[in-house]
Amino acid sequence: MSYRTVVMYMEIGCFVVCVCGWILVCSTMPTEIWTWSEVDSIVLTTSNYFSNLWKDCISDSTGVSDCKGIPSMLALNWDIHMCRALIIISIILAFFGSMLVLVGMKCTKIGGSELANARVTFAGGMNYLIGGMSAMVAFSYYGNKIRAEFQDPNFKPQRFEIGVGVFIGWGGSTLLVVGGLILSIFAGNEGCHSSPKTFPQYQYRDPYTVVPGKKSVASLDGTGSNDSQKSGTSSGSRVSSISRNTSSTKTSGSYI
Numbered sequence: 001m002s003y004r005t006v007v008m009y010m011e012i013g014c015f016v017v018c019v020c021g022w023i024l025v026c027s028t029m030p031t032e033i034w035t036w037s038e039v040d041s042i043v044l045t046t047s048n049y050f051s052n053l054w055k056d057c058i059s060d061s062t063g064v065s066d067c068k069g070i071p072s073m074l075a076l077n078w079d080i081h082m083c084r085a086l087i088i089i090s091i092i093l094a095f096f097g098s099m100l101v102l103v104g105m106k107c108t109k110i111g112g113s114e115l116a117n118a119r120v121t122f123a124g125g126m127n128y129l130i131g132g133m134s135a136m137v138a139f140s141y142y143g144n145k146i147r148a149e150f151q152d153p154n155f156k157p158q159r160f161e162i163g164v165g166v167f168i169g170w171g172g173s174t175l176l177v178v179g180g181l182i183l184s185i186f187a188g189n190e191g192c193h194s195s196p197k198t199f200p201q202y203q204y205r206d207p208y209t210v211v212p213g214k215k216s217v218a219s220l221d222g223t224g225s226n227d228s229q230k231s232g233t234s235s236g237s238r239v240s241s242i243s244r245n246t247s248s249t250k251t252s253g254s255y256i
Contacts, residue, residue, distance in 0.1 A: 007186055008106040011121065015101050018128045018179035022094040024172025025087065025135050032057050032067065033163035035146055049158065052165055053084050079145065083138040087169075090135035094176060097127030101183065118191025125187055128180025135173035139166050 028034075036050035048059045059065035070076060103110045104120030143166045150159045 004106065010186060011105045012107060014179040014183045015105065017175050019098060021172040021175025021179065024168055026091055028165045028169045031165035034165040035160035036163045037158055037160045050163060053080060079141065083142050086134045086138035090131040093127045093131030097124040097131065100124030100127065115191055118187045122184055122187035122191055125180045125183030128176050129184055132173045132176025132180055135169060136177065139169035139173060142166060
């Protein structure tokens with residue numbers, strides 16, 4: 001099995017994990033039981049109080065429940081607004097992360113080249129990672145607040161316990177963080193590596209080479225002319241000797 005095939009199956013698995021985490025985080029928004037408390041007044045009547053970021057509810061032993069939305073947003077504490085904002089940001093980032101990863105995966109062949117697909121997948125993985133961290137901060141802060149109020153001996157109002165919505169949120173945000181981290185590592189290793197820049201190699205001069213000057217050039221020209229004159233005279237002498245030999249052979253033939 002090649003490395004590309006392993007990365008492709010890894011991307012598919014991480015995409016499924018992140019989508020499941022995104023669905024779990026989205027399911028916490030309509031879930032009513034983020035906090036709950038049980039109050040026993042008499043034997044036959046038991047009241048259950050539960051709430052989330054958007055409304056407060058109460059139910060009795062007969063199964064009848066009544067919910068009331070929070071009337072004023074400005075009357076809420078700053079921590080409730082912070083948790084709302086972080087969870088909504090997490091849902092939006094995970095949605096765009098799903099779109100990017102779906103385009104950039106190797107099995108879809110939509111993005112184009114391998115390098116472009118890897119970079120798109122890296123961007124989707126970072127969206128998953130940041131969204132999961134945002135949701136984790138929101139659910140962890142909310143759960144820690146409930147724990148601190150429950151264990152505080154000086155806390156006079158009614159004490160609540162951590163509900164099922166917070167646990168679902170922890171599970172979904174964990175899946176987003178794990179899937180986004182694995183996608184970011186593999187896709188970033190493939191698509192975000194910096195190519196080394198090659199510079200032309202500087203060629204140093206030989207320290208022992210002598211650059212000829214004007215006088216040396218003139219001397220070289222003089223020697224060249226002398227050599228040419230010598231070669232010319234030698235060739236002339238050779239020609240004259242050859243002509244003398246031919247003339248002598250002619251005269252000897254005439255005498256015969």
